Amino acid sequence: MKTKYLYKLILLGIFMCLSQGLMAQTFIQDREVDQQILEASLNGLGFNITKLNFAVIENNNLFLKQIGDFNSAEINTITENSEIEITQNGNYNSTNLDYLADTAIAKLLQDGNNNQIRDYVNDANANISLELEQKGNDKIFERNGVNVLTQSLKFTQTDATPSIIIRSYN
Secondary structure: HHHHHHHHHHHHHHHHHHHHHHHOOOOOHHHHHHHHHHHHHHHHHOEEEEOOHHHHHOOOOEEEEEEEEOOEEEEEEOOOEEEEEEHHHOOEEEEEEEEEEEEEEEEEEEEOOEEEEEEEEEOOOOOOEEEEEEEOOOOEEOOOOOOOOOEEEEEEOOOOOEEEEOOOOO
């Protein structure tokens, strides 16, 4: 009786060791696969990594439309080329862009009240883009620097994501 119990225990132990070894073999250490997983995870949060053709942007252009009261926009750029489009629908919305970059593209929409966008980049060689929609009230977006993952971003902020802060440095 004790020997049958001992045999079952040994067989169970061997089986568990073998099954653990099989599970460990499913791990793949591949930077490209990790990047795809990161992109898929971030896309599920409304975050997109976009690839733009920055060569088609020529000169520096700013398009600003404000509908509402007490909206403010402060845009300072030191860029070879830029195309910045800002639409503010609502009251007390503010946008503050301060770019030192090679090329900057921004398409920003604030639809609601008391929304804030702050975006600072300090890399004269960077090609950056930001497409951001803030829908609702009291949304805050802030990005300080950029790296390869955050140089081109696309977000839609809703009540599910009231604050997004990205500080990207190498």
